[in-house]
Amino acid sequence: MTLADRYPLLHTPAHWAWGDLDVRFSTTLPSDELVTNIHVVCFVGDEIVLCRDDRDVWLIPGGTRERGESIDACVRRELREEAGARPVGPIRWFGAHHATSNGPAPYREWQPHPHKAWLWCTADVVLESAPTNPDDAEQILEVRTFPVAEAMRRAGSDGEHLSELVALAVELHRPERPE
Incomplete structure (x- = not known):
């Protein structure tokens, strides 16, 4: 059975109305120059980190890549901003939403257009501070860890494909164990 068979909602082509994007x-994995957004399914032990924003939505930390920013730098910045987290160990890419914008121009002038990608990663993290909440970003009110089933339920409330995305991340995540 393929991943698409096991995670059909995640693999079904969709339209994200909020950005007027057709995604799959x-x-x-996309080429580096197509990656505009990066999100990280974060693990603290066997639990998943979610962030609650000022709309009362639980989300997976991540966000938009800045001009000239490397993927690694973006991951680290977004984890600090949204979760007060720091990766410990490798950051593992496991998939992407490949997108085509129907808009007339890129979201930010330096981003590729009309094709772009949202990169999904996993990482073991430590929560070491409050989110920094920059003015131009989501305002995070709460950061918590949840058992996998609860994280899937809460993430799925903002789109059923996200519940499957968390399940896939758990399946593919292999934390390194000291020998």
Whole structure:
């Protein structure tokens, strides 16, 4: 059975109305220059980190890449901003939403257009501070860890494909164990 068979909602082509984007999830990773957004399914032990914003939505930390920013730098910045988290160990890419914008121009002038990608990663993290909540970003009110089933339920409230995305991240995540 393929990943698409096991995670059908995640692999079904969709339209994200909020950005007027046609998207399709794949474990085929995009080229660096197409990556505009990065999100990280974070693990603290066996639990998943979620962030609650000022709309009362639980989300997976991540966000928009800045001009000239590397993927690694973006991951670290977004984790600090939204979760007060720091990765410990490797950051693992496991898939992407490949997107085509129907808009007339890119979201930010330096971003690729009309094709772009949202990169999904996993990482073991430590929560070490409050979110920094920059003025131009989501305002995070709460950061918590949840058992996998609860994280899937809460993430799925903002789109059923996100519940499957968390399940896939759990399946593919292999924390390194000291020998």
